[in-house]
Amino acid sequence: MRSFISGNDAVAAAVRLAAPEVISAYPITPQTTVIERLAEYVESGGLDAEYIHVESEHSAMSAAMGASLAGVRTFTATSSQGLLYMAELLPYAAGGRFPIVMMNANRSLALPWNIYGDQRDSLSQLDCGWIQAYAENAQEALDMTLMAYYIAENERVRVPFMVNLDGFHLTHTYEVVEIPSQKQADEFLPRFETENKIDFDRPKNFGFSAGPDWNAQFHREHHEAMLRSTQVIAEAEDKFARIFGRKYSGALDAYRCDDAEYILVTLGCVSGICRQVTDALREEGVRAGVLRIRYMRPFALDEIRAILAPARASAVLEKDISFGNAGTVFTNVGAAAMNVIGGLGGADISREHVRSIFVRLKNGENGVIWL
Amino acid sequence: MRLKPLPDTIPDCTAFEAGYLVTQNGGWRSERPVIDEAKCVKCRQCYLYCPDGTISQEISVDYDFCKGCGICAKICKPGAIAMRREADYA
Amino acid sequence: MAVSVKNLDSREFFFGHKACAGCGGSLAVRIALKVLGARAVAVLPAGCMSAVGFNFPQLAFSNNALITPFAATASVMTGIEAGLRRRGEIAHVVGFAGDGGTADIGLQALSGAIDRGDNLIYICYDNEAYMNTGIQKSGLTPFGARTTTTPITGSVRRKKDMLAIVAANGAEYAASASVGYLDDYVTKIEKAAAKPGFKYIHVIAPCPTGWGIKTNETIEIAREAVDVGLWRLREYENGQWLENCAPSRPEDLVKHLTRQGRFSALDTDKLEETKNV
Numbered sequence: 001m002r003s004f005i006s007g008n009d010a011v012a013a014a015v016r017l018a019a020p021e022v023i024s025a026y027p028i029t030p031q032t033t034v035i036e037r038l039a040e041y042v043e044s045g046g047l048d049a050e051y052i053h054v055e056s057e058h059s060a061m062s063a064a065m066g067a068s069l070a071g072v073r074t075f076t077a078t079s080s081q082g083l084l085y086m087a088e089l090l091p092y093a094a095g096g097r098f099p100i101v102m103m104n105a106n107r108s109l110a111l112p113w114n115i116y117g118d119q120r121d122s123l124s125q126l127d128c129g130w131i132q133a134y135a136e137n138a139q140e141a142l143d144m145t146l147m148a149y150y151i152a153e154n155e156r157v158r159v160p161f162m163v164n165l166d167g168f169h170l171t172h173t174y175e176v177v178e179i180p181s182q183k184q185a186d187e188f189l190p191r192f193e194t195e196n197k198i199d200f201d202r203p204k205n206f207g208f209s210a211g212p213d214w215n216a217q218f219h220r221e222h223h224e225a226m227l228r229s230t231q232v233i234a235e236a237e238d239k240f241a242r243i244f245g246r247k248y249s250g251a252l253d254a255y256r257c258d259d260a261e262y263i264l265v266t267l268g269c270v271s272g273i274c275r276q277v278t279d280a281l282r283e284e285g286v287r288a289g290v291l292r293i294r295y296m297r298p299f300a301l302d303e304i305r306a307i308l309a310p311a312r313a314s315a316v317l318e319k320d321i322s323f324g325n326a327g328t329v330f331t332n333v334g335a336a337a338m339n340v341i342g343g344l345g346g347a348d349i350s351r352e353h354v355r356s357i358f359v360r361l362k363n364g365e366n367g368v369i370w371l
Numbered sequence: 372m373r374l375k376p377l378p379d380t381i382p383d384c385t386a387f388e389a390g391y392l393v394t395q396n397g398g399w400r401s402e403r404p405v406i407d408e409a410k411c412v413k414c415r416q417c418y419l420y421c422p423d424g425t426i427s428q429e430i431s432v433d434y435d436f437c438k439g440c441g442i443c444a445k446i447c448k449p450g451a452i453a454m455r456r457e458a459d460y461a
Numbered sequence: 462m463a464v465s466v467k468n469l470d471s472r473e474f475f476f477g478h479k480a481c482a483g484c485g486g487s488l489a490v491r492i493a494l495k496v497l498g499a500r501a502v503a504v505l506p507a508g509c510m511s512a513v514g515f516n517f518p519q520l521a522f523s524n525n526a527l528i529t530p531f532a533a534t535a536s537v538m539t540g541i542e543a544g545l546r547r548r549g550e551i552a553h554v555v556g557f558a559g560d561g562g563t564a565d566i567g568l569q570a571l572s573g574a575i576d577r578g579d580n581l582i583y584i585c586y587d588n589e590a591y592m593n594t595g596i597q598k599s600g601l602t603p604f605g606a607r608t609t610t611t612p613i614t615g616s617v618r619r620k621k622d623m624l625a626i627v628a629a630n631g632a633e634y635a636a637s638a639s640v641g642y643l644d645d646y647v648t649k650i651e652k653a654a655a656k657p658g659f660k661y662i663h664v665i666a667p668c669p670t671g672w673g674i675k676t677n678e679t680i681e682i683a684r685e686a687v688d689v690g691l692w693r694l695r696e697y698e699n700g701q702w703l704e705n706c707a708p709s710r711p712e713d714l715v716k717h718l719t720r721q722g723r724f725s726a727l728d729t730d731k732l733e734e735t736k737n738v
Contacts, residue, residue, distance in 0.1 A: 203524050214518075
């Protein structure tokens with residue numbers, strides 16, 4: 001069914017199709033309409049789930065962990081200050097290997113206060129052990145959320161999954177989105193089964209301490225699971241394409257990079273205008289390309305470097321700054337000459353801005369540059 | 372109580388068999404409770420109030436896990452439990 | 462039939478833990494689980510009982526049990542209860558949080574769970590300071606008690622009245638108890654287990670290490686706190702308060718305090734003042 005809906009609506013539609021049994025969430029702009037839709041689905045009987053009205057994001061994630069431990073599928077959503085308020089829980093959920101799916105509406109961090117989109121919230125949490133994916137448009141947000149359950153709950157992975165949408169730019173803009181049928185969703189998404197749940201026949205202890213003799217082994221296993229998820233992401237996308245006819249490209253979405261002399265690395269919905277500028281530049285004889293990162297974790301470092309290596313110069317454009325250093329995407333990529341910091345606190349990134357980045361790259365500029 | 376072996380491999384997350392004991396606590400003791408059967412009236416107050424659950428309902432002490440706190444001796448109204456130097460039992 | 466020492470579950474669900482000798486908190490956990498049985502899910506935040514019970518591979522709970530983040534006892538319990546209900550599992554979800562985990566860092570999540578009326582049993586084992594980190598003042602440290610963060614004067618504040626807070630939030634049932642009077646504690650847990658909604662039991666649990674008492678004095682001190690009127694046994698049920706018993710020997714209050722090392726900062730005047738706070 002084709003509908004004209006917002007990015008947040010698309011996420012809510014995907015969650016309804018995935019049918020989590022417990023939803024716990026706390027409102028924060030610009031995530032709010034996701035949880036409003038879900039509450040409406042639950043109250044109207046359109047979604048058979050427990051909706052827990054928690055008193056904070058900290059409790060939202062705590063309740064999601066509890067429900068996951070009880071062996072049921074869960075969902076929560078947050079943004080910005082809320083994500084940081086649950087920051088303590090993020091490595092906890094990941095270390096406990098609770099396959100929670102969470103939507104994060106990317107938003108700036110206070111101070112100064114700002115409700116608009118940048119990616120400093122989620123990028124500050126890259127090391128918490130979650131899979132982190134960034135959608136570019138509402139359709140991808142829907143599809144990514146459905147796939148998030150497939151990937152997170154897969155027994156070779158069992159790692160929580162954060163689906164990121166640019167605040168307002170994606171969460172609140174309307175697009176035509178193909179909403180799959182429940183039958184298709186059920187065909188795609190297996191039931192959630194896990195051994196690691198509360199079991200009265202074979203009781204377990206969970207969330208325990210592990211001292212120096214054992215500690216690293218748990219983290220190593222978690223890391224290996226994260227690496228394995230790359231394969232599971234590919235499987236999920238293949239199956240998704242078979243059922244829904246839309247094919248995604250794993251960790252990266254490379255546009256006209258094959259013969260590109262200048263490549264702009266991007267994250268999230270700014271990629272669209274970057275591709276438009278690339279097309280325009282190509283017509284002017286400039287061999288430009290755009291490499292959109294879809295997954296920040298697991299991180300496709302080797303693939304990124306292989307794509308960037310033949311180019312004359314590349315830049316990372318990101319809505320983030322790690323104060324005193326550079327943008328976090330830039331330092332992760334490690335192979336780009338220039339780091340462009342833009343879009344902080346919802347600042348506009350225009351085609352002219354993007355064009356200027358390519359011009360500066362051509363001029364041999366490098367280092368951290370503020371739009 | 373029989374202890375379990377150290378696991379060969381770690382579980383794939385922080386979930387593991389409940390009640391899995393690999394060490395005892397008896398070595399903590401400097402004094403041990405010794406029960407005088409003749410004086411014991413089987414009121415089971417020692418069983419009830421033991422923080423470690425090391426006295427059975429039949430009033431026998433699990434010396435592998437008793438820490439020697441002495442609560443049992445203190446709570447025993449008939450005075451059937453004496454705390455004795457652990458060194459004497461070495 | 463009421464649970465008593467005679468028909469208490471003979472199985473030990475909290476055994477082999479590494480709590481200090483004479484620990485009142487471990488007794489509170491042990492007895493509660495014997496009342497609630499094998500279908501209890503024990504939820505413990507960071508704190509003494511989780512530190513002593515869950516050192517992989519030494520795992521001292523033989524029922525389903527877990528550690529939660531410090532502030533998250535009640536909210537994790539909420540999620541577990543909801544998830545188990547979805548699975549059709551009948552179980553008691555029981556929390557064991559210390560005084561700091563309850564009255565300080567865990568208070569917000571606790572309030573949320575009470576507000577939602579979640580079907581949970583929350584037990585606060587109150588040893589009146591952050592004992593796991595080495596005896597620091599909490600919101601439930603009593604007036605005059607020395608801790609490592611009130612090292613000279615002792616706490617200048619009185620304990621928060623958790624029972625009143627919990628009742629004001631709308632709990633179905635709230636009760637105070639003492640590990641010195643286990644029959645009463647057992648009865649209250651049993652009562653809580655039979656009720657729907659949010660149930661709260663606050664059990665005073667002396668800590669020999671932090672209170673400056675001998676390991677064998679835990680029970681005696683816990684009884685005395687009730688007898689001298691320092692710790693009142695109360696219940697809140699159907700919107701009504703009930704005093705379970707009047708202090709049997711209030712005249713022994715000062716004696717009760719002076720036998721605990723932690724009150725050594727109190728001079729004669731201050732000891733008199735404790736009668737008012």
